[in-house]
Amino acid sequence: MSHTCREIEDRLLADAGEPRPADLVAHLRSCASCGKVHERLERLRAALSSLPRLPSPGSLDGAVVAAFHAGHRQERAASAILSLGRRRAPAVLESGVLGRRRAALRAPAVLERLVEEELRDPEAAMARRFDSRLRRVSAPESLLGRIEGAWRAPQATWRRPILLLAAAAVVVLLGVGVGRVLRSPGAAAGTPRGLASAEYEVHHEATFENLDPMARSMLAALSGGLVDAHAGKEKL
Amino acid sequence: MSRRILLLAGALLSVLATGCDSGAGAGGAAPLQKQKGGGAPPMPLLERMAAAPGSVAHSGRRSVWVSYRVGEETLTLAFEERIASGGNGRFRIVPEDVKEPWMPASELEFFKLLQEMRDGFMFHYRDFLVRDLVRYQENYETRVIAGTVQVAEKECVVLEVRRLEGLRTWYRVAVDPETGLVLRCEEFDAGDVLVARTEFLQIDTDHAPAPEDVDGSDLTETPFDPAGDTHALLGFTLNAPTYVPDGYRLRRADRVEAGGETWARLVYGDGVESLFYLQTRPAPRAGLPVPPVAGASATRVIRVFRLGPWTVAQANFEGQRMVVMGKAASDVLEAMLRSADR
Numbered sequence: 001m002s003h004t005c006r007e008i009e010d011r012l013l014a015d016a017g018e019p020r021p022a023d024l025v026a027h028l029r030s031c032a033s034c035g036k037v038h039e040r041l042e043r044l045r046a047a048l049s050s051l052p053r054l055p056s057p058g059s060l061d062g063a064v065v066a067a068f069h070a071g072h073r074q075e076r077a078a079s080a081i082l083s084l085g086r087r088r089a090p091a092v093l094e095s096g097v098l099g100r101r102r103a104a105l106r107a108p109a110v111l112e113r114l115v116e117e118e119l120r121d122p123e124a125a126m127a128r129r130f131d132s133r134l135r136r137v138s139a140p141e142s143l144l145g146r147i148e149g150a151w152r153a154p155q156a157t158w159r160r161p162i163l164l165l166a167a168a169a170v171v172v173l174l175g176v177g178v179g180r181v182l183r184s185p186g187a188a189a190g191t192p193r194g195l196a197s198a199e200y201e202v203h204h205e206a207t208f209e210n211l212d213p214m215a216r217s218m219l220a221a222l223s224g225g226l227v228d229a230h231a232g233k234e235k236l
Numbered sequence: 237m238s239r240r241i242l243l244l245a246g247a248l249l250s251v252l253a254t255g256c257d258s259g260a261g262a263g264g265a266a267p268l269q270k271q272k273g274g275g276a277p278p279m280p281l282l283e284r285m286a287a288a289p290g291s292v293a294h295s296g297r298r299s300v301w302v303s304y305r306v307g308e309e310t311l312t313l314a315f316e317e318r319i320a321s322g323g324n325g326r327f328r329i330v331p332e333d334v335k336e337p338w339m340p341a342s343e344l345e346f347f348k349l350l351q352e353m354r355d356g357f358m359f360h361y362r363d364f365l366v367r368d369l370v371r372y373q374e375n376y377e378t379r380v381i382a383g384t385v386q387v388a389e390k391e392c393v394v395l396e397v398r399r400l401e402g403l404r405t406w407y408r409v410a411v412d413p414e415t416g417l418v419l420r421c422e423e424f425d426a427g428d429v430l431v432a433r434t435e436f437l438q439i440d441t442d443h444a445p446a447p448e449d450v451d452g453s454d455l456t457e458t459p460f461d462p463a464g465d466t467h468a469l470l471g472f473t474l475n476a477p478t479y480v481p482d483g484y485r486l487r488r489a490d491r492v493e494a495g496g497e498t499w500a501r502l503v504y505g506d507g508v509e510s511l512f513y514l515q516t517r518p519a520p521r522a523g524l525p526v527p528p529v530a531g532a533s534a535t536r537v538i539r540v541f542r543l544g545p546w547t548v549a550q551a552n553f554e555g556q557r558m559v560v561m562g563k564a565a566s567d568v569l570e571a572m573l574r575s576a577d578r
Contacts, residue, residue: 032448044349050342200536202570206307211541214494214514215548215559221354222362222561223543224302224432226313228350229337233311 008034012041208236281393282378284416286366289359292415293323295449296388296439297332302432304544312336316437317351320445328450329355361503361510363434364397364407364421368487372507375399375483385410387419388436402481403509403563405431405545415441423545431544457490462502472517474500475556479575481568484511504562511562513572517555538573540566553577 008027012034020028028035107115118125208216208227220227230236296319303312314335321327331351334344351358366372381394392410399406404426409418419439423432460466466474470491480486484504492499492514502513541548548561549569558576560569 033451036451040349040353043345047342047346047349051346052342200538200570200574202538202540202566204540204542204566208306208541210539211548212514212550212557212559214497214499214516215541215550215561217354217494218357218512218514219541219543219546219548219561220350221357222546223304224300224313224358224362225315225331225347225351226302226304226311227543228347229313229334229339230311233306233309236306236311 005034009037012038016041016045282366283369285411286369288416290325291323292417293444294439294441295320295445296436298434298436300434306543320449322445322450326450327359329359364409364418367505368507375506388439390419392419405563457492460489460491462489470498470500475576475578476502477513477572477576479571480504509563514559516557538570549573
């Protein structure tokens with residue numbers, strides 16, 4: 001299909017049912033491809049117009065009306081705001097704003113502290129922020145037992161802080177690991193049941209009412225047209 | 237007559253040459269005779285079957301019968317269609333008489349138009365076809381059934397095609413050994429119940445169809461590289477599934493315009509069957525609230541639909557509408573959807 005033919009098709013679609021200008025008619029007569037498109041469009045238009053009229057469901061009416069009104073409300077509000085006359089702010093407001101501008105603006109203390117920490121040690125600050133988002137999980141009993149045993153055993157005092165740090169690191173790493181498994185579907189490639197199915201609700205639908213129009217259209221083609229041939233059925 | 241016997245014998249042997257079992261008990265491997273027109277090297281039957289629909293010029297009439305279950309109900313569609321392929325990638329499928337269900341004239345005309353306008357999609361994805369010979373040989377077992385059958389006055393070899401693992405539906409196909417065209421295909425469900433049949437009633441492979449008879453609507457989608465900058469092409473970032481069932485691999489990635497929306501459509505194949513992954517993000521319309529989308533919910537809901545051997549799993553993950561469909565178990569499709577949720 002040439003560029004011209006593409007334009008002709010666009011014009012045919014845009015002006016379906018309208019009288020065709022002479023240049024369009026001439027092209028349709030000389031171009032078999034566009035002629036066929038035109039013929040199909042006309043047949044489609046005729047077929048559509050001959051279909052029995054069915055009332056739309058009440059819920060659709062409501063949704064359309066609500067959307068229409070919502071759009072109008074926004075338009076009305078926008079035009080009302082734009083049409084408002086410019087007025088000077090009262091003197092008391094101006095003095096208030098100017099007064100605040102003059103006063104030295106200070107960030108809250110907590111923000112200053114956070115910025116200070118960030119500047120002092122960016123890596124540590126990032127680790128703290130990341131750590132706060134991790135999901136906490138309990139360490140295995142055996143690990144806790146070992147740590148407890150190590151605490152009770154007589155040892156040099158310098159070892160205790162190291163053990164504490166090691167235990168904390170294990171807990172954090174476990175948190176990271178479990179969190180990743182839960183969040184990353186790719187981690188379970190090859191074993192669909194290994195995914196965290198608890199995060200999803202699966203609804204087995206008895207009818208096609210909620211089937212996406214795109215999926216419905218493809219399913220109709222893949223089933224040889226079965227879905228469309230029985231479109232009036234309750235389930236479809 | 238002797239030429240036909242030679243062809244049939246050659247077909248059986250060539251099926252064996254591509255690694256099939258033979259119910260007929262034939263042994264050895266031998267190439268098939270030269271194709272019509274001579275010159276081209278002989279191809280084993282499976283290779284020929286893979287290439288035939290697009291490369292063998294033919295025209296004919298065939299019957300299509302589909303009987304799928306939806307819940308407890310069985311829905312049947314039976315109609316005839318004309319098919320023509322130019323052997324050069326051009327084709328056309330035109331629906332004719334609809335035998336079942338009965339439709340009023342206006343609905344019938346509408347149905348025919350719909351069928352006609354999606355003949356490209358049906359040509360590529362509806363009918364049984366060896367779409368990828370390497371995958372086919374990895375995933376499927378082919379059995380040659382003893383004897384031959386007549387379909388549209390052509391003597392055909394009969395093959396049974398079953399997936400080695402996973403899918404439990406299977407096919408019995410009658411193949412014209414001369415051309416590799418599947419002249420009859422029957423699909424059976426896991427309980428060996430016939431659910432679909434496509435059969436040529438008449439076929440002409442001696443004359444190429446006229447050009448105007450093969451000007452059907454081929455796929456018009458725009459292929460894209462799913463590993464590239466998908467946001468620039470689609471308007472959203474493609475979340476291709478990271479989980480794909482065993483035996484499948486990506487065959488195509490297309491941008492599809494439908495209903496005023498842009499969709500990404502990935503097609504995965506196992507040699508015969510196709511799994512489709514669809515994704516879109518509706519663009520908000522100025523001045524109007526974004527309409528609620530079926531499946532949208534605060535919790536992550538996956539909706540599953542069944543139609544005969546087909547399963548559809550769809551979800552709306554934070555505004556991204558995603559659909560997976562194929563002849564596969566529900567949990568497999570759900571896993572694909574979950575793996576695209578990121």
